[in-house]
Amino acid sequence: MTKIGFFIFVAAVPGLLWFVALFDWYMTLRRKAPLGHHLQVFLLAHPWLAAVLAVVYAAMLAHFFLHIDHG
């Protein structure tokens, strides 16, 4: 592992989430439909996509977290 790789990891996970959450908060502040609302409308209209995302999320949880066992 390298510092550059770890830098990208930190920027990609909390960094990307931070910007998306900031946009969501800003839209809520301006009394406009936040990103989450648009996403929810889209995903409720396409529930199979939400199901796929949930499955991918669960698979990633198992892969990344449950993999931490014996080094």
Add this chain to the structure above:
Amino acid sequence: MRAHAETSRKVELVVLGGLLLILGAMLFYGFFRVIVGDVTHCGEKRFATVWPTGVELAAVSVVGFVVGRLVGYLRKSRYGGPLVLNRAAVGSDAVVGWALMGFLIFATVLLGYETFAVVHPGGDPPPITSYVRCAAADNPWVSELAAFILGVLLGNWIWYPSSKRPWRPWKS
């Protein structure tokens, strides 16, 4: 909107603002640890090889996902009930569709990299898992907080409370 929609909006702002502050603090902490820490000795740290850490991280993520749904009730209250679904509303949201597609392409590339890295032994290139393990080894509490917030945001976005059924989303 219902009469208490404004209160719901304020609570939602506080919750989202709190998540923003915590995420921002974790971002700075992460960069700080990258600069001052030694990432080459992650595997030697105690927490990296103790099994409860991974299970705790997974459990905290699932709890966060459920909490995200509860936060979604604030949004539901703000909009006066279940979201109104119609094809026109969805059709006008093409930007969200494109953004989702971009995200899925990004995720696919990451999964491709992860698969490639796992198949090749010796840790060259290092799989993303090793970075997750290193972060968990460095500070399990911060990692669990990050996993919780990730779960809250995802639960809030993709597990929205709705009276709709997945097999008949257009019926009211």
